[in-house]
Amino acid sequence: MTPSGTTSGAAPQRAGRDSGAQPAWELLLPAAAAPARRRGRALQEALREAVRTGRLASGTRLPSSRALAADLRVSRGLVTEAYEQLTAEGYLRSDRGSGTWVSDAVRTARAAAAPGPRAPEGSEPCDSGATVDFRPGVPDLSLFPRAAWAAAQRAVLAELPHQALGYPDPRGLPVLRSALAAMLTRRRGVVVDPDRLVVCSGVAQAATLLGFVLRERGHGRVGVEDPGSPEHARLFASTGLETVWLPLDEEGLSPEPLTQAGVRAVVVTPAHQFPSGIAWSAERRGMLLDWARSVDGYVLEDDYDGDFRYDRAPVGALQGLDPERVVYTGSVSKSLAPGLRLGWMVVPESLTDEVVERKRTMDLGHPALDQAALAFMVTGGGYDRQLRRCQRVYRERRDALLAALEKYFPGTSVTGIAAGLHVIARVPARYGPTERFLAEAARVGVSLRALEEYGTARPADGAVRLVIGYAHLTPTAIAAGLGRTAEALG
């Protein structure tokens, strides 16, 4: 195909409506020119983005795989694979033998999202239009396996007995607790008795449930990592607990501040510390557990993105070392979607009854159909497939981010392990100071955050330290955002 759109038969038409302006098929050309190893994925991403941003409107008929492959000069198999993948995800629909169209479901989703109530800060689509928001902790919501989730929901609706639609066990459906117990043992080395696993609304509710229980037991304060997630402090505050910052070094929490803080409970992110990105050393993990035993205390292990490690197998959960001192929690927020509000906590025996009773009085249990659908995905292998898929995509985006930092801000170093959905970048002082860096980025529609926003430390070397989320941004958006920032800084 030529960029002018005069093609050898791939001219798109609309199904059942006026054909209107032709979609710009040339937007697929850069993907077709990607290195062979990445070409298939690049083609899928470009098509997905074109549908998401509306450049390919719902109802648009796509060219036949043969015609598009010829125009793009790629193998027909790549195009077929892209069509199949996007059909499975719900972006496209195909009628065997008669063609492939951009799905109406996409239009519906977009229209539904359009004018509604104001979304919470930063929850807008991040790589559309002129804005590039490098907000940390956000997965790519377009990777949500719509087809697999729909199939799981259909299957459970057909199979679930009527009784399963009554108030659920406040711990969660037995079928999901068993499935999660097996998965967490296999993937994260968690020691799980399904009777002590509580299904809840994400890590957030796990922290809240634990906070209320600790408060009732007489705790007044909880230790949080510094730097750390601002959400932890807010969640515990909602239960009446104060939080105490505990400074980290490159190995984890250091012993002295912990013993001096006078707390008997802490929340930590040892597999991939948020936000610094370090993995706690084995020594500090042991030290933390020794401390918990010595004060008859508890550790809340927030395993928010522990599944994603790009250079080696993830470090196993701390909980496996002492299931009676560690409350383990995780969720599907990074692997499926935060909007599902589905998570789990594995509770020490000494806390189980109180946590389960709190969960019962808080909401009488978690929605049963979603639980059953997740159980279906976990036991059927769909959840593992999704994790593998996210892992591939996020690794590629991390690589793209590192390459863009090197290109636009030479001398930048990235700290922390190769894992998760964000990195910490230390940009040389000549690009600073931090306030100017962030302001210039904002001026050109790029939203970046300084590490200082997440803790109390104020390093004096003049370098700009950034917490950069990349998982929700395409390589193109990542490069564009950093390129524009570099240009604005002059």
Ligand SMILES: Cc1ncc(COP(=O)(O)O)c(C=O)c1O
């Ligand atoms: C470190 C950390 N823990 C927990 C959460 C909340 O996770 P969930 O959606 O599972 O409640 C977040 C949210 O971004 C987070 O950044």
